[in-house]
Amino acid sequence: MIAYISRRILEAIPTVLGVTILSFIMIHVVPGNPIRVLLGTHYTVERAAELTKTLGLDKPLYVQYFVWLGDLLQGNFGQSYTYDKPVVSLMLQALPHTIIIVVLAVLLAHLFAVFLGSVQAYFENTKFDQFVTVINYFFYSMPTFWLGIILVIIFSVDLPWLPSSGIVNMQLSNPGFGDWAKHLVLPIASLFIVSVAGWARYMRSSMREALLQDYVRTARMKGAKEFHVIFVHALRNSILPLITLLGLSLPALLSGALFIEEIFNYPGMGLLYWDAVNARDYPIIMGITVFIGLVTVLGNLLADILYAFVDPRISY
């Protein structure tokens, strides 16, 4: 097992390096000159030459890459063009906000999808199953950004229950935990709904297969209660594919968060990225791209390792 884990970690290293090379290339194929952006109205030929030298932009590309990579390894992602702050501090500011909505949405969605998919599989091809399948299909095909807008219209405009943007109510002098929690509801709900729709489909087919297995029949013959049969005996095996799915769905979740954060004006990584793209703030774009690539690779790695842990039938 330890050999397997270390082999997988070693295999992930070239991918991570590749992601850094890719981000570096991306920035350098872009038309437009960062020096011009940095100097703005103070642009003169002498100043440009001086800044090019101090930033090391006159060195060959591969040297620039290694300098940049060295900085990256020390946690230095460079200086933002637009905010006059280190990229790292901007990212650290935004990251917790994104983590909160993504993690909560994922946990809730997983629990609910496992439950829904299992019940659907148990009542396969009944009216209930067909109804839920249609609803799932509907939400699965629904663009996240449209769903977000509709939730705002229903729960912020028509029924003025929940705030539609930001993380705190600016008009309150002392916005407490309750106010903050209220601001989280709609962003989390949007991510939750689209995730449940996809995962419940997987869970349904996985549980359907499990319910046909011999050990389920054995459990029933032993006289185990139906609830016990589904949620203990069959669930243990049918939940395995969903663990892998959790790691693999990270990119989709982060993309979803990008739209959600834009709609709800929620100050997370997605909004930071979008603002940076609009302002052509390349250090931020590069930093977030590398970070997300890293998170995705780690997610896949974790999924593989977890899978090996929970499924004793798999040996390496």
Add this chain to the structure above:
Amino acid sequence: MIQEATVVEASMLTAHRDERPKFLKRFWRSGMTKLGGFLLLALLLFSFVGPLLYRKSAINPHILSTDIGPNAQFPLGTDSLGHNVLSQLMVGGQSSIEVGFASAIVAMLFGTFYGMISGMVGGWVDTILMRIVDILLAIPSIFILLFLDVAFQPNILVMILVLASTAWLGVSRLVRGEAMTIKNQLYVESALALGIGRFRIMLRYVLPNIIGTVLVAATFQVADAILSMAGLSFLGLGLPPPTPNWGGMLSDGMNYMFQNSWWLIYPPGLCILIVQVSINLIGDGLRNAIETRER
């Protein structure tokens, strides 16, 4: 020798061809395909035939009647600049559908070629080719698309390439996996023994066997590409104005969600949803038909 090879090859191919009518029948008979096909046809008629029947400009604004609800003159109202929403929906559908299909085809061709080379050649070539795919897949496509969109300010052709640039990845992985399996089949080995060239083997033995998988993947890619393009337009990028786009219409409508201008929000969203549902249904129908064949 060459003639002999051709005869053997031909008999192998007819063995595959015999199954085709059954497969098609199964595909058309499924309720999913029928519903999906019907929805897609309706949308195609709406976008491409609609403007011929409803001859109102989507681009010229009516500056005296901005942001008004549906009425006799404007069946779906006007937006904040006085554009006719119904006309915009129709024309917006054209670019969405064209770009969606075109980028899926480009992605399918390139991904199939790439995956087949990787799977057939194997060894270090395979390792390197697949590592590149891993790296590109590590970054969520919308982040790459956003970046490319800003960097290249696309017209319709660049847009197709930009969307295809991330869409081929999944296809190539699928094809590579299939090619690896097929490579070890007896009929490929016998073809090799007969002295048929590798390229010919790829084209005549491997390709016909993976075309089903590729088609299913490509179908879903069409839906993905349309969604991505709508998403980019929603974020204020995508095709430059005045070309209307459903995603762009939605982001415009979002500015008016507190005024209850529902005609700016529900129609474009519904169009995107219908495209997604119809293409996903067709893809699922196709997959079911193929999986039954393989069983």
